[in-house]
Amino acid sequence: MRTAYRWGILFLCAVALVFALGIVVGEATDRWLFGGAMIGGLLIAYSFVLLLLRKMGLVGPRKAER
Amino acid sequence: MNVAADRPGRYGRMMTSVLRGTLRLDVLINRIYPTDFNPLYYTGGLSNLFLLILVLSGVFLFFYYVPSLGGAYDSIDYITQRVPYGDIIRGIHRYAADGFIVAVLLHLFRNWFTDRYLFSRDNPWISGMILLLFAGFIGVTGYQLVWDDRAVALTTMFAAMLQSIPAIGPLLVRLFLGGTGVSDETLVRILMLHIFPASTLYLFLWWHYTRIRHPKIWPPAVWVLFCVGLVFLLAGLIPATSTGAAAPAVRPTTLPLDVFFLWPFALLNVMPPGAVVVLLVVLFVLGLAIPYISRREAPPQMGVRHAGVAQVIDGNCTGCELCYYDCPYNAIIMVPSPAPGLSKAAQNRTLLAVVIESRCVECGICIGACPFEALELPKFLERDIRAQVTDALRPAEAVRS
Numbered sequence: 051m052r053t054a055y056r057w058g059i060l061f062l063c064a065v066a067l068v069f070a071l072g073i074v075v076g077e078a079t080d081r082w083l084f085g086g087a088m089i090g091g092l093l094i095a096y097s098f099v100l101l102l103l104r105k106m107g108l109v110g111p112r113k114a115e116r
Numbered sequence: 117m118n119v120a121a122d123r124p125g126r127y128g129r130m131m132t133s134v135l136r137g138t139l140r141l142d143v144l145i146n147r148i149y150p151t152d153f154n155p156l157y158y159t160g161g162l163s164n165l166f167l168l169i170l171v172l173s174g175v176f177l178f179f180y181y182v183p184s185l186g187g188a189y190d191s192i193d194y195i196t197q198r199v200p201y202g203d204i205i206r207g208i209h210r211y212a213a214d215g216f217i218v219a220v221l222l223h224l225f226r227n228w229f230t231d232r233y234l235f236s237r238d239n240p241w242i243s244g245m246i247l248l249l250f251a252g253f254i255g256v257t258g259y260q261l262v263w264d265d266r267a268v269a270l271t272t273m274f275a276a277m278l279q280s281i282p283a284i285g286p287l288l289v290r291l292f293l294g295g296t297g298v299s300d301e302t303l304v305r306i307l308m309l310h311i312f313p314a315s316t317l318y319l320f321l322w323w324h325y326t327r328i329r330h331p332k333i334w335p336p337a338v339w340v341l342f343c344v345g346l347v348f349l350l351a352g353l354i355p356a357t358s359t360g361a362a363a364p365a366v367r368p369t370t371l372p373l374d375v376f377f378l379w380p381f382a383l384l385n386v387m388p389p390g391a392v393v394v395l396l397v398v399l400f401v402l403g404l405a406i407p408y409i410s411r412r413e414a415p416p417q418m419g420v421r422h423a424g425v426a427q428v429i430d431g432n433c434t435g436c437e438l439c440y441y442d443c444p445y446n447a448i449i450m451v452p453s454p455a456p457g458l459s460k461a462a463q464n465r466t467l468l469a470v471v472i473e474s475r476c477v478e479c480g481i482c483i484g485a486c487p488f489e490a491l492e493l494p495k496f497l498e499r500d501i502r503a504q505v506t507d508a509l510r511p512a513e514a515v516r517s
Contacts, residue, residue, distance in 0.1 A: 083352045090346065091345065094345035
């Protein structure tokens with residue numbers, strides 16, 4: 051399962067990179083709506099990366115649950 | 117009135133099946149997310165997150181907004197077309213408002229279905245209902261501020277609803293409009309009616325948390341990233357737009373109505389304004405009454421005992437703060453100790469526990485928290501509990517012998 055999570059994180063990082071490039075493109079071409087949507091996509095991708103890291107146990111549960 | 121007492125079983129069974137459904141949903145989501153990431157455990161925190169997004173984006177929009185008949189629509193148009201990322205910020209404000217209402221409604225239904233409104237929890241419930249009322253009102257005035265043809269129609273309909281209130285209706289309309297008709301003054305008042313209740317939301321939040329010891333006021337990072345990302349994404353993909361510029365002489369035949377904030381105005385198609393006002397008042401009053409009328413069981417069926425407010429045994433209190441941290445109802449505070457205690461452990465204390473009687477629910481958690489026998493429930497003493505345990509064990513001993 052950890053391997054699947056690892057591949058998932060790699061995939062999401064690649065997607066996040068595309069969104070980051072999208073932010074640059076949006077800013078360079080003054081397409082603010084596009085840039086804003088790319089910021090949103092990037093944050094959502096990060097949220098799933100964090101979820102997978104948590105499922106892998108790399109970011110721990112709260113102190114009370116240890 | 118007690119529903120459970122009047123109609124034993126029926127209401128209780130329905131609420132129990134809803135509770136089971138809610139818990140099943142919890143279990144399902146816990147299979148996907150770790151328990152500390154389950155969004156249903158953070159509906160209050162998610163509401164706070166959306167509220168903060170609303171405040172920050174609202175401050176940005178406020179800098180550019182011109183509250184006048186001639187300037188409001190143009191200033192919104194300027195924000196959308198000319199200000200860098202203005203269209204995104206406007207969209208964020210719009211979608212965060214929807215997110216806020218969705219999170220608040222989830223919070224309300226979850227707490228209702230899981231019985232978290234009974235006894236001492238009526239305080240957060242009632243403050244929560246007022247928060248919901250204010251949130252709905254702020255949403256309506258938000259749509260009016262844009263001052264497009266929908267805003268004009270909403271203002272007209274809102275004035276008609278106020279007018280229908282007996283005795284004080286005309287006065288309320290004059291106060292709302294700032295005169296006998298719509299003018300620049302009206303927009304200033306609508307702006308104030310948008311910002312002032314929004315500011316008081318934090319006051320009601322303070323009241324909301326007063327009696328909760330460990331409130332989850334913020335969601336985990338996963339959900340902060342997801343929700344902020346979602347409002348950005350929606351703002352970019354489905355931009356918030358105005359309808360046509362306001363033309364008071366032209367009465368629009370159809371209006372796009374937001375399902376979360378503007379549903380009372382849709383009712384005006386089928387009901388007179390007075391009936392809509394009565395319906396809103398009845399819904400609000402019923403909402404406030406839920407802690408008192410919608411118990412699935414009566415207190416005797418729940419085995420509620422009246423153990424008396426917890427009492428601190430001064431001589432034994434060491435000021436260790438364990439009861440203070442364990443009390444879920446914020447009913448214990450620590451004060452500087454006026455004198456040393458009597459027991460050996462309490463000789464060097466600097467603090468003393470004090471019970472706030474109005475907050476104590478007589479649950480006995482503090483008794484369990486205290487290792488120094490410094491707390492008691494006066495009508496449910498430790499010796500009584502020991503006697504009950506002994507009685508309960510007696511048949512087992514008889515069988516064994």
